[in-house]
Amino acid sequence: MSNHNQSKIGKNIKKIRQDKGISQDRLSKLADLSLNTVVTVESGANPNPTIETLTKIAKALGVGVDDLIK
Secondary structure, eight states, X not given: OOHHHHHHHHHHHHHHHHHTTOOXXXXXXXXXXXXXXXXXXXXXXXXXXXXXXXXXXXXXXXXXXXXXXX
């Protein structure tokens, strides 16, 4: 994935998370991921999150993976 896509994924995750009033820490617990993983994906520091990571985040946010990557 290019950095452009990654920042888009990160922006989408951040927007959905904030719209739902969920902190990064809370999201990490809901998604059963480390806080560091959530922070790096959301900030774009992780340019290639695994589908497993995206699936966990999407499920925790109550959205589809396609909502994160569109």
